[in-house]
Amino acid sequence: MLTGTDLLTVGQMTARSGFAASALRYYEAEGLISASRTSGGQRRYERHILRRLAFIRAAQNIGLSLEEIKEALGKLPEGRTPTPADWAKISRAWRGRLEEEIEALVRLRDGLEQCIGCGCLSMKRCRISNPDDVAGRYGSGAVTLPELLREDRRTHG
Template sequence: MPSIVEKTISIGYLSQRTGVAVSALRYYESQNLLFPERNSGGQRRFLRADIRRVSFILIAQQFGFSIAQIKQQLDRLPQGRTPTKRDWAKISTHFKSHLDAKITALQAMRDKLDGCIGCGCLSLKSCALYNPADKAATRGTGPRYLLGDRSEDI
C-alpha cells in the first residue's frame, strides 16, 4: 500500500482499489482513457486521481455509455493534475442530459409494454386499433412503438 505522500501508484494498486482487472486498465490506457507515466524500470505509474477516473469509467459503462462517449467526457478533464469538484461537475452535466433522455425513453417503453408495441405480429385485439394493417412496419423493423415511434405519427 502506497504512503499518503506518494504521488503515483502502481497498476496493481489501481486494480486493487477499483476492482478492475489489470488487463482492463491496460485496455483503458490503449483507448486513451488513462495516461500513466513510466518509471526508470518501465513500470506504469498512475496518478492517485486515476482511481476516480477509473471509477467514473465503470459508472459510465453501467449507464450504457460507450468507450468513445466516455473518452469524449474524460477529455474535458485536465491532464497532469487532480480534477477538482468543479471539473467533475462540468462533465456530469453532459451525462445528466443523456441520462434524462434515456430515463424518458425507458419510462415510455415501460408504459407501452402491456399493449401493442408495433412489432408487426398483429396478434392482440388492440393491434387493430394501434397498428392497423401493420402501419408500424413502414417505419422499419422491430418494435417500433417501443423504439420511440408513436402510433398517431404513422
C-alpha cells in the same frame, strides 16, 4: 508499503478501483487513462487516475460507450488536476440521457400493460413491438417505440 512517491502500482489500482489489470491496460491503450513507467517499464499511476476510473465506471453504468466516455474525458482541463466542478460539469449531460432512458422504459412498461391486458402481441397493433407501421416510413429494421432504447442495448443493426 508505499515508498517515497505516492504513485500506485497496477496491483494497487486493481484493488482500489475494482477494474482488472487487463482493463486498465486496455483503457490506457484506448487513451482513456495514462500512466508513467518505472525504469524497468512497469506502470505507475497517479492518484487522480482513480477519479478518472470512477468516472469511467459511472459513465458505463449510465450506458455510455468507451468512445463516448473518452470524448467526455477529453473535455477536462489539460494542464491541471480536474476539480470537483470540472467533473460535475461533464457529468451534467448524463441526467438528460438517464431521463430519456427511464422514459423509454416507462413507455415500454405501460405499453406492456396494454398488451397483457388485451393479449394482442401482434405485428399490426402491439404497442411494444410494431415495426409494421414504421417499415414503410423508415425502411426495414426500424422499430416503433424504443429507438433510443435499442441504440443503447444492442451493439449495431
